[in-house]
Amino acid sequence: MNVAGLPGPADDEIEVSLFGPGKGESCVVHLGDGDWMIVDSCTSQRRGGNSALVYLQGLGVDVGSQVKLIVATHAHDDHISGLADIVEACGSAEVVLPAAASLEEFFTLLEVDEHAEEYLRVSAYSQYRRVFDILERRAVGTLPGFTRAIADRVLWRRNIGLRAEVHALAPSDEAVTQSLDEFAELLQLDGRPRGQVSNKDPNTFSVALWVVVGDDRILLGGDLYSGPGPDCGWNAIVTSTTRPPGRASVYKVAHHGSKTSHHPGIWNDLLDPDPVAILAPFRGSKSPPPTPADEHVLRGHSSRVFLTASSSASQPSSVRRVAANLGHVATNVREVGGIPGHIRARKTPLETEWSVELVRPARAL
Amino acid sequence: MANTSTSLSFDGGQSPVVPVEAESRDKLKYKSVERFLARRVFSPDGVEWTRTRLGSTTMTGRVALRPSDIQRAARSVTGAAAGQPRATDNSGTQVLQRWEGIVREVHGSYFEALLTPMSDGSPEVIADVSLDAVGDSDVELVRPGATFYLQAGRARLRTGMTVAYSSVIMRRLGNWYQEDLDLLRERGAKRRSKFEFR
Numbered sequence: 001m002n003v004a005g006l007p008g009p010a011d012d013e014i015e016v017s018l019f020g021p022g023k024g025e026s027c028v029v030h031l032g033d034g035d036w037m038i039v040d041s042c043t044s045q046r047r048g049g050n051s052a053l054v055y056l057q058g059l060g061v062d063v064g065s066q067v068k069l070i071v072a073t074h075a076h077d078d079h080i081s082g083l084a085d086i087v088e089a090c091g092s093a094e095v096v097l098p099a100a101a102s103l104e105e106f107f108t109l110l111e112v113d114e115h116a117e118e119y120l121r122v123s124a125y126s127q128y129r130r131v132f133d134i135l136e137r138r139a140v141g142t143l144p145g146f147t148r149a150i151a152d153r154v155l156w157r158r159n160i161g162l163r164a165e166v167h168a169l170a171p172s173d174e175a176v177t178q179s180l181d182e183f184a185e186l187l188q189l190d191g192r193p194r195g196q197v198s199n200k201d202p203n204t205f206s207v208a209l210w211v212v213v214g215d216d217r218i219l220l221g222g223d224l225y226s227g228p229g230p231d232c233g234w235n236a237i238v239t240s241t242t243r244p245p246g247r248a249s250v251y252k253v254a255h256h257g258s259k260t261s262h263h264p265g266i267w268n269d270l271l272d273p274d275p276v277a278i279l280a281p282f283r284g285s286k287s288p289p290p291t292p293a294d295e296h297v298l299r300g301h302s303s304r305v306f307l308t309a310s311s312s313a314s315q316p317s318s319v320r321r322v323a324a325n326l327g328h329v330a331t332n333v334r335e336v337g338g339i340p341g342h343i344r345a346r347k348t349p350l351e352t353e354w355s356v357e358l359v360r361p362a363r364a365l
Numbered sequence: 366m367a368n369t370s371t372s373l374s375f376d377g378g379q380s381p382v383v384p385v386e387a388e389s390r391d392k393l394k395y396k397s398v399e400r401f402l403a404r405r406v407f408s409p410d411g412v413e414w415t416r417t418r419l420g421s422t423t424m425t426g427r428v429a430l431r432p433s434d435i436q437r438a439a440r441s442v443t444g445a446a447a448g449q450p451r452a453t454d455n456s457g458t459q460v461l462q463r464w465e466g467i468v469r470e471v472h473g474s475y476f477e478a479l480l481t482p483m484s485d486g487s488p489e490v491i492a493d494v495s496l497d498a499v500g501d502s503d504v505e506l507v508r509p510g511a512t513f514y515l516q517a518g519r520a521r522l523r524t525g526m527t528v529a530y531s532s533v534i535m536r537r538l539g540n541w542y543q544e545d546l547d548l549l550r551e552r553g554a555k556r557r558s559k560f561e562f563r
Contacts, residue, residue, distance in 0.1 A: 045488050102562040107553035108546075115549055136559065145561030189546055194538035195467075195510040318488050322480075325462050325517040329531040330492035336479070 008059040012162055013348045014213045016250050019051035020280025020308045022340040023081040026052045027220055027252055032162035032213050036061060037069040038090070039209065039220055041127075042280075042340050043082040046316060050082040051340050053089055063090045069156045069166060071096040071149065073207040073222035075106075075128060084130035095135065096168075099150040099176050100205040101128070105183035112187065116194065149207040150176065152242050162214055167244050170208040170224050174231035179205040204232060208254065210244050214349050217246050219270055221254030226263045238265030247272045250345055250354060253279035253305075257290030257298055267301045276354045277302045278343045281311040283334060295365055305365035306356060308341035458530070460518040462487065466494070466533075468511045476507050480515060494533065503535040512536045 008030075009015045015030035019042045026042035042051040056063050067090035072080050075098070087095055100106060110132075113125045135144040147155055149168040156166040171179070182204065204225065211218040225233040234254070237243060249272045254261035257279045267275075277298060282288050288311045290298065298305045315323070315335055323333035341362030345354045358364070464480040471477075475493045482489065494515070499507055517531040 102557075102560070104550075104554055104557055107557040108550045109553075111549040111553040111556075112546070115545070132556070132560075143561035144559060145563055147563045187546065187550075189541040190543045191540055193506065193511070194541055195508075195512055195536075316488075319490055322462070322482075322487055322490050323492075325529075326480075326492060326515075326531065328529060329498045329515070329517070329533065330478075330480075330494045331475075333490050333492040336489045336491055 008061060009346055010348065012214070013346055014216055014218075016218055016252070016278070016345045017055065018252060018278045018280055018308055018343045019055070019340045020337075021256075021283050022051060022337040024337070025256075025280035025308070025340075026050075028052050028055060029211060029218065029220075031068070031156075031158065031164040031166070031211070033158065033164075034061075034066050035158060035164065036063075036067045037071065037156070037166060037211070038067055038086055038093075039071045039222075040073055041080045041083040041086055042337075044340050045335065045337060046318075046339055050085050051342070053086060055342070065092050067093045069094050069096060071155070071166075071207060071209065072098070072101075072128075072131075074098055074205060075101060075125060080127050083127045084134060087131050087134050091138070094156065095131065095146040096149050096155050096207070097128075097131075097146050098171055098179075098205045098207050099148040100171065100179035100183070101146075102148050103176075103180055103183060105180060105187060108187060109183055112189070151236065151240070155209075163212070164214075165212045165244075167210040167212070168207055169210050169219075169237045169240075169243055170222070170233065171205040172232055172236040174229070174236065175204050175233070178228070178232065204228070206254075208234075208237065210248070212244065212246075216347060216349075217244075217248040218250045218252075219248040219266075220252040221261065221266075223255040223261075225255065225260050234261065234263035234266055238263060238269050248275065249347075250276045250278070253277050253298065255289070256280060256282040257294045258282070259289075259291075259294055259297075262294075262297055274302055274304065276345055276356060277305045278308075278345065279305075280308040280341075283311065283336075283338060299365060304356070306343045306358060307363055307365055308343055309338060309361040310363065458518055458520045460484075460516055462517050464515045466513045466515050468507055468509055468513070470509060471507055478513075483514075498531065498533040499535060500533075503533075506535040506537070512538070 011033050013030065014032060015028070017028040019026045019028070022042045022044040024042040025040055027039040029037045029039070031037055036056065038052045038056075043049065044051065053063060056067070061067075067086075070083075070086055070090055070093045072083055072095075074080075087093070110125050110129055114129060117126065132144070135146065138144065149155060149171070151168060151170055151172045153168045154165055155168055156164075158164040206222040206224045208222045208224045209218075209220040211220065224237075227233045227235050229235065230239070248270060251266070251271055254266075279290065279298075281290060290307070290311060295305075315333070319333060319335045323330075326333055339361060342359035343362050344357045344359070346357075347354045463483040465483055466478040466480045469477045469479055469491070472493075474497075475495050478492060478494050480490050480492055496504060496507065499513075513536055514534045515531065516534075517529065520528050520530050522528060
């Protein structure tokens with residue numbers, strides 16, 4: 001199925017579209033009344049372009065005015081590749097970053113990363129720097145800025161027409177504190193060899209979102225871990241007494257379905273029975289999630305689990321050529337991402353079930 | 366079944382090759398002092414060599430041989446084993462591809478790296494690179510965030526055989542100094558002061 005020329009959702013129709021795994025993953029949500037939100041970013045090495053922008057523009061959405069919210073769940077280039085292009089194109093959208101991105105240590109980390117980029121060809125946080133550059137350029141007569149996502153904060157609300165809200169469920173206060181420690185540790189560089197700023201995953205401060213449109217709720221799990229500890233990650237959300245009430249009927253499974261994000265409380269306390277669960281696999285590691293064991297867990301919670309692609313895929317000829325050249329020195333040569341699949345779930349207020357469409361290589365589990 | 370294979374040592378292209386030890390049934394090992402080759406392994410499906418040193422660079426490689434090449438190599442080995450001289454110089458090299466690599470994770474015998482092509486439009490890839498490809502003096506540099514250059518190419522031997530080679534060169538970029546970090550911290554704070562956080 002080609003998305004080009006497809007009709008957009010009706011004003012009262014909610015849509016959750018998930019793209020991945022290209023370089024990164026991206027979730028696009030129709031919040032009703034022509035308002036959209038983009039969470040994270042996904043680009044395709046093979047096809048080029050930004051999946052969310054290509055899709056929305058294919059639907060005829062004026063991204064410059066209709067995208068209201070752009071959320072970067074966490075700071076890695078391999079999750080937010082192309083984020084700056086989205087911010088550039090969606091000129092009226094509010095940019096939401098994890099609260100930890102406002103810390104002084106994070107800004108120092110960006111500078112260290114930029115310094116390293118002068119002699120390296122790649123960097124860990126170039127997208128963030130580009131986003132900050134765009135925000136600075138765009139702010140005329142005012143301070144550039146962004147909205148900090150932290151638990152229990154309402155990030156966006158529409159009171160006129162179809163009621164819609166976007167809440168941050170994570171990161172928790174404790175997660176932000178721990179992020180501070182992580183940044184400080186990353187900056188313990190005196191006397192150490194120069195190189196790329198370590199991009200060990202700061203999933204501790206990943207954003208998770210709770211979206212309410214009319215009577216429907218959607219849980220977008222970002223890359224949030226179960227913990228660490230009782231006051232971080234899903235542990236903190238599940239036990240929270242201040243999170244928004246109700247249960248969600250669609251769940252963007254956290255952290256590619258990895259066991260690091262399995263938490264029974266998600267399914268028991270936050271979701272309807274047998275929800276629609278969607279996820280994009282991760283192809284960067286040797287045992288990419290979801291593993292068969294992860295899939296078994298997911299199937300135990302829902303009969304409607306959909307993946308944007310398989311965890312493993314045959315490599316394109318361009319990668320096989322590289323593998324042939326590397327054959328004597330490297331093994332397991334794999335593409336960064338791949339052709340992103342697309343899962344699209346839509347529902348009108350009058351319908352009781354979500355209608356799910358899949359664009360290859362997306363598949364049902 | 367009798368062990369019929371033999372390990373042989375080359376002494377450049379000038380001296381006869383001398384068997385040094387018996388190995389597995391279907392492999393013959395050689396030590397070469399060619400420019401790029403330190404050790405080669407002849408096997409039924411081709412020839413490979415490992416752990417070759419050029420200056421501070423360690424190279425590894427595998428030769429892909431056609432059946433006729435294998436037969437020729439086998440004849441060459443037979444001749445070498447008999448003490449006959451054999452030419453082993455390579456007459457030129459061709460770089461096929463270069464990458465800049467960043468170490469993502471280090472495992473027991475290999476490290477996972479992101480490889481960004483430097484020379485053409487081929488894709489960025491992730492690969493597991495053998496630590497054997499890294500020189501002994503560079504192994505300590507292999508850690509997450511470390512960068513290196515990786516080069517793959519072909520070398521043509523005087524015998525007419527084309528062999529593949531690759532090199533991993535860990536980059537030594539010097540150390541961070543507190544003065545650098547203080548300056549960067551100051552720049553970060555200055556930029557942050559321009560922003561409003563809602």
